[in-house]
Amino acid sequence: MNVLKLAVKNIIKNPLNLLMSTILFGLGVGLISFLLLFNTQLREKFDKNLADIDLVVGAKGSPLQMILCNMYHIDNPTGNISVKDAAPLLRDGHPLIKKAIPLSLGDNYKSYRIVGTNYDFMSLYDGQLSSGKLWENDLEVVIGSTVAAETGLKLGDTFESSHGLISDDHVHEDVVFVVTGIIYGTGSVLDQLILTNTSSIWKVHAHHEDHEDHDADEHHHHDHDHHHDNSNAHLLHHADEQITSVLIQFKNKTNFQALNFGRNINENTDLQAASPAIEINRLYSMIGIGADILRGLALLIAAVSALFVFIMMFKSMRERKYELAIMRVLGARRAKLFLLIITEGVLLALIGLIIGLILGHAGMEIVSKYLKEDFRYVFSGLRWLPEEGFIVIASLILGVIAAIIPAIQAARTDINKTLTRK
Amino acid sequence: MYNIVFTGFLFDCLPLIFPEIIKIHYFCSMIQTKNLVYSYSGSESIHFPDIHCDAGEILLVLGSSGVGKTTLLHLLGGILKIQQGSVCIDGTELSSLSGAVADHFRGQHIGIVFQQNHFVEALNVLENVILAQNLAGKKTDKKKAMALLEQLNVGHKYGKYVRHLSQGEKQRVAIARALVNDPKLVLADELTSALDDENCNEVLNLLENHARDTASALIVVTHDTRLKDKIDRKVILESK
Numbered sequence: 001m002n003v004l005k006l007a008v009k010n011i012i013k014n015p016l017n018l019l020m021s022t023i024l025f026g027l028g029v030g031l032i033s034f035l036l037l038f039n040t041q042l043r044e045k046f047d048k049n050l051a052d053i054d055l056v057v058g059a060k061g062s063p064l065q066m067i068l069c070n071m072y073h074i075d076n077p078t079g080n081i082s083v084k085d086a087a088p089l090l091r092d093g094h095p096l097i098k099k100a101i102p103l104s105l106g107d108n109y110k111s112y113r114i115v116g117t118n119y120d121f122m123s124l125y126d127g128q129l130s131s132g133k134l135w136e137n138d139l140e141v142v143i144g145s146t147v148a149a150e151t152g153l154k155l156g157d158t159f160e161s162s163h164g165l166i167s168d169d170h171v172h173e174d175v176v177f178v179v180t181g182i183i184y185g186t187g188s189v190l191d192q193l194i195l196t197n198t199s200s201i202w203k204v205h206a207h208h209e210d211h212e213d214h215d216a217d218e219h220h221h222h223d224h225d226h227h228h229d230n231s232n233a234h235l236l237h238h239a240d241e242q243i244t245s246v247l248i249q250f251k252n253k254t255n256f257q258a259l260n261f262g263r264n265i266n267e268n269t270d271l272q273a274a275s276p277a278i279e280i281n282r283l284y285s286m287i288g289i290g291a292d293i294l295r296g297l298a299l300l301i302a303a304v305s306a307l308f309v310f311i312m313m314f315k316s317m318r319e320r321k322y323e324l325a326i327m328r329v330l331g332a333r334r335a336k337l338f339l340l341i342i343t344e345g346v347l348l349a350l351i352g353l354i355i356g357l358i359l360g361h362a363g364m365e366i367v368s369k370y371l372k373e374d375f376r377y378v379f380s381g382l383r384w385l386p387e388e389g390f391i392v393i394a395s396l397i398l399g400v401i402a403a404i405i406p407a408i409q410a411a412r413t414d415i416n417k418t419l420t421r422k
Numbered sequence: 423m424y425n426i427v428f429t430g431f432l433f434d435c436l437p438l439i440f441p442e443i444i445k446i447h448y449f450c451s452m453i454q455t456k457n458l459v460y461s462y463s464g465s466e467s468i469h470f471p472d473i474h475c476d477a478g479e480i481l482l483v484l485g486s487s488g489v490g491k492t493t494l495l496h497l498l499g500g501i502l503k504i505q506q507g508s509v510c511i512d513g514t515e516l517s518s519l520s521g522a523v524a525d526h527f528r529g530q531h532i533g534i535v536f537q538q539n540h541f542v543e544a545l546n547v548l549e550n551v552i553l554a555q556n557l558a559g560k561k562t563d564k565k566k567a568m569a570l571l572e573q574l575n576v577g578h579k580y581g582k583y584v585r586h587l588s589q590g591e592k593q594r595v596a597i598a599r600a601l602v603n604d605p606k607l608v609l610a611d612e613l614t615s616a617l618d619d620e621n622c623n624e625v626l627n628l629l630e631n632h633a634r635d636t637a638s639a640l641i642v643v644t645h646d647t648r649l650k651d652k653i654d655r656k657v658i659l660e661s662k
Contacts, residue, residue: 002556006542006544006545006553009544009545009549010542010544012544013543013544320543322540323540323541323542323543325540326539326540326541326542327542327553327557328525329499329501329528329534330529330553330554330557330558330599331525331526331528331529331530331554331557331558331559332525332529332557333521333522333525333526334521334522334525335522336557415496415501416496416501416502419496419501419536419538419540420492420496
């Protein structure tokens with residue numbers, strides 16, 4: 001009958017108290033662990049998807065919406081811009097711009113977005129083909145790993161897209177995409193996208209909006225089908241067509257002109273430029289208030305549960321003073337009784353901690369299902385973060401703190417006074 | 423002549439070389455008190471008569487309530503700190519021990535049955551007896567604990583929680599707990615006042631036999647006059 005075994009028996013003896021204190025403690029820990037998981041993974045997603053993009057240029061509207069739409073693919077576009085307007089950015093040899101990547105959104109397959117762009121887009125996210133080859137002709141697509149896994153599309157499979165960015169019944173029936181390549185999982189937004197060239201998007205919409213022009217249009221695009229899709233030169237031939245945005249990387253980020261580039265666009269053109277870093281920081285600070293309140297609440301719950309454990313143990317000392325005195329008679333040192341009560345406190349904290357971590361991770365796993373359905377973002381409740389080590393340590397310390405006064409009380413047990421008091 | 427001097431010298435040296443031997447030599451009793459005086463703060467001091475009890479012997483300490491029976495028992499059991507005088511158990515002076523050493527000594531060598539016995543509520547009967555073994559720093563000996571419970575007719579209750587036992591059964595479990603470590607000294611406070619005549623005899627016989635078998639001293643503190651005729655050696659406490 002060592003101290004640990006005795007402590008276990010003692011805390012099991014009162015199941016109601018055990019349940020109350022551990023569940024309360026578990027709720028606090030669970031909320032903290034959930035917030036930690038959620039925040040960390042959200043930031044990771046956002047940071048990974050920043051992809052070193054310095055500026056997004058699109059149609060005027062909410063800059064945050066434009067960033068969310070064009071970089072994170074979780075919001076609707078602010079509108080379209082004409083190639084003509086974007087031409088100065090797309091042209092090769094711009095003194096400030098290292099890369100300008102056009103994006104055309106507007107269609108989806110089973111709510112996975114089809115993005116018309118060029119090969120550079122993949123390299124933003126270090127995307128590598130796991131099988132197949134890059135698109136060469138119109139209506140050929142390369143799909144992200146999540147798309148492949150969730151839709152079951154394989155190399156050579158064909159599919160019809162739906163109009164808009166979320167799945168609906170309106171299918172572009174005449175236009176059939178074919179899968180030519182699949183990209184390795186990158187953990188970035190690339191995994192949930194279907195990539196093709198810009199003219200494929202135009203083609204789909206030409207079908208949709210302009211059925212009569214079909215033949216001419218087809219022919220028209222065909223001229224450029226075999227362009228190597230790494231330069232924007234061919235886009236510039238279609239000045240009247242529209243794209244959604246242009247992602248820009250500067251040659252030198254700290255260049256004075258580069259820093260003013262966005263403001264110049266906003267003030268002098270019909271386009272809108274926004275810096276992802278600034279917009280995302282704005283978003284963090286908006287979410288941050290809510291997260292802070294939740295975190296405060298979680299800490300409060302944990303503190304209340306520790307207080308509950310303290311009161312419970314403090315009260316039980318009065319009932320247990322006789323058995324503590326008897327243990328002293330039987331040869332238990334004061335230190336042993338101290339250790340016994342501390343062990344009980346730590347055990348309660350430990351059980352609460354385990355309940356909490358399970359709650360936090362299960363909660364994250366459940367929420368991640370919704371996030372996946374709504375945003376196609378993959379979060380995981382099965383990941384363990386190094387910061388959770390701090391939660392473990394803090395919980396155990398809290399257990400010791402809650403038990404320390406009762407433990408001192410137990411160690412001070414006076415056998416004679418306790419046993420002679422009638 | 424030379425021979426006598428040498429032997430005398432050797433004899434003088436012995437306590438230096440083997441202090442343990444000398445202690446046993448000086449006190450042939452298992453327990454011996456001298457000039458024991460105790461006073462609770464703010465009240466008159468209680469003077470106790472010197473008592474001694476040999477191995478295998480039973481001593482009855484009689485006295486009406488309020489004369490300090492329990493105080494004496496707590497002094498002998500190392501529960502109360504000795505203020506004046508000495509208590510020597512099997513050659514060890516109790517007042518020389520303190521803190522954890524005293525706790526360990528008490529656990530190993532003294533078994534106490536209280537008037538009102540308390541148990542660890544979360545443990546069953548057998549576990550409570552085993553706890554006594556563990557707290558005394560001895561190895562768990564389930565067989566021995568079980569055998570004692572059987573001897574005391576509470577073997578069948580080994581898995582029960584103590585709170586479900588009758589007063590008499592609790593008493594027996596407490597006795598088993600006190601005896602399980604084969605202590606040199608067994609102290610019993612109002613051992614029989616809760617028992618009827620039949621049980622009183624039975625319990626007393628059992629303790630007597632145990633004291634004889636294990637060569638331990640048994641001191642029964644009581645105001646129960648039934649025991650007067652059953653135990654030869656008695657000390658009567660009187661208030662001054």
